[in-house]
Amino acid sequence: MIPRTLAADLPAMIGQHIRIEGWLHRSRQLKSMTFLIVRDRSGLAQAVATDPEAIRAASLPEETVIAVEGTVTASPRAPGGAEITDPVITQLSGPASAPAFDLYRPAVTASLPAILDGAPTTLRHPRLRAPFEISAASVAGFRRALGELGFTEIHTPKIVQSATESGANVFGIDYFGAPAYLAQSPQFYKQALVGVFERVFEVGPVFRAEPHDTARHLAQYTSLDAEFGFITGPHDVMAVLRDALAAMVAGVDRDCRSALDLLVLKLPSVPGQIPEIPFADAQELLARHTSEDPRGEPDLAPAHERWLSEWALREHGSELLFVTGYPMAKRPFYTYPDPARPGYSNSFDLLFRGLELVTGGQRLHRHADYLAALAERGEDPGPYAAYLQVFEHGMPPHGGFAIGLERWTARLTGAANVRSVTLFPRDIHRLSP
């Protein structure tokens, strides 16, 4: 048997006898010939059957897996200018049942629920698959950047004894008869491991029993977490985040040309210095230029985030904007307060194309500060005992951030709903496929 050739390599093989293998993407029967389009991971290839036996062998349902042997012939009408003539067709799978919609049509008109219900097949559509190539290249870029900065990759427990953030939205689990929870974030572990490795990152699932059915929330998503020590303040964290984002964009730019072309996407440019605005100034701006006055609110509403993103694009030519110095009131207890401004914190959000993409900041690193912070919130330190212990053993000033991978991919690809850039999403209504 001749070894397999990928579809994308055909144009360089004119005149050779080759074998391709893939899915029967499209079969078009004309009077005296049948055009076959075969799809493999590299792209599409065309074969033309003219003799009666090949035409008979070609009459298979779309999505059937086939091998095609034949001669590569120059043809201006074929993708890449080459097609396979005199094909001999072999069936590698059973004849395929029809997918939820025709995968060969360039546009996808199916509804999101129809796409998700049939995901194992519908994701084969090149336009629906492309975002995942972009997602994978982004993660590779993230890892590359952090690896170069001396970060160590970690894998932390997803089954935990107590919830990270005060109790809400956790999935309970029966752990050999004891109550336990699915981790909402690797926050406590990545902080503890700053004490071991100084600089750590994790790419892994996090779980939120999110009762709201919105376009941007999932019960499981992939979090790109980083945390590191010996910082002088939140700007050191923002600088690493900036480098990570630049590497993510560069990775997509390098590895996903065909996906970017197919979806007609323009990548953001990541400025050497991402513009930033203090939270209080952002509220001033909103009060001055919009019909709302959010001053005094402890957080930004989604509409405010959209307005600020547009402002940053207009004023600074940047699709990315740091909002710094959030009020302590809405940040978790481990947040480091801004020593210069009571009530405000050394934390930040990063807005990207109108949406909060990243939350990060400096954390407390002294044991006494943790006890005081919990006391001030009237929280019992008991459930945090294992976490708090870490800070009794010498922890450096540190901070970090978490990027929601699906939100990132949705913003990059213009997806209106994070579900369409999630492999088999989980939400309050969806546990299968």
Place this chain on the structure above:
Amino acid sequence: MIPRTLAADLPAMIGQHIRIEGWLHRSRQLKSMTFLIVRDRSGLAQAVATDPEAIRAASLPEETVIAVEGTVTASPRAPGGAEITDPVITQLSGPASAPAFDLYRPAVTASLPAILDGAPTTLRHPRLRAPFEISAASVAGFRRALGELGFTEIHTPKIVQSATESGANVFGIDYFGAPAYLAQSPQFYKQALVGVFERVFEVGPVFRAEPHDTARHLAQYTSLDAEFGFITGPHDVMAVLRDALAAMVAGVDRDCRSALDLLVLKLPSVPGQIPEIPFADAQELLARHTSEDPRGEPDLAPAHERWLSEWALREHGSELLFVTGYPMAKRPFYTYPDPARPGYSNSFDLLFRGLELVTGGQRLHRHADYLAALAERGEDPGPYAAYLQVFEHGMPPHGGFAIGLERWTARLTGAANVRSVTLFPRDIHRLSP
């Protein structure tokens, strides 16, 4: 403030005024001077305090985080031949409480439970931290190899509607009021995604409600999964696995010199062709050369795996051995049978230094074959409906494998228990830290 220098860079900075930051690894007070050893992610640095104020500032408990500014001076008695003189010491954390044992002593004599209970601190010991550097470099090598082979990284659901393997050892979870389970493996999803991407891999947590308290089982471990289509049989899968293992070893060899030296480790060489023995022949060998006769048994006992590993090293000079063609009886229903030998399968295990490290093989790819396989085992296809549907839509011949990361690291580092190479292990007795 002068920027931070890493300990490892001191020998190249003789005569310069520098600042290092790290943990006070060891403080030794002599009559008129104090020797400080500071630990950071790059290694150890020595400072010598002679004036009374510096000596006073240096009298801090070990593990306190400090900054030391001073002049780098050549000194044959210091690590790397350089030490910091005239140090000015600043405290960056609170004074540290004592860890479970002295982290500065070269040997670790603490028990495994003591190490695990105090993990956030005990893992700072260079000998206990080193395996995780090796683990991270292994994963990076795995990804690099598969990326170069055209694999796409995936992130699949960890909350699933039905168990992958027939029901045993799953963690139940309350999913918005509906019953669900933690995924025991990404098996079904990685197969489905072969239909989308052809070649996929995932590095992620898998969950087993393992009731046995053994040295090689965990309730959560990290699985390096790969799956790909258009194979001609199990040897294509074994070839990719071989390349992945070679890249993992190469990654460790390149990135972990100091960890390898510290633990005095010798990496295995991965032969271009890993030796292999059919399961039935392995049983013959055991019957002929040991006091046991395992012929007729459907699986190998741990003692058999150890004997076969020794045999492979003796006969083939290889620490890796493929055992191929396992009996169908003990393999999951999706296993592809060996067409030439009824009762045997196109699956394999890889033994490494006496232990099963990888399981893999060719899977069924035709819908009718799945129905027949389930019927033969008397299993109801109902719970597998979403999975089975995939095979109605055209799936190529495919296969894959899963490497248990902790087992790999344990074998590489000679750890007797997988727990000592797992960050915060989970088992029937352990849910914290």
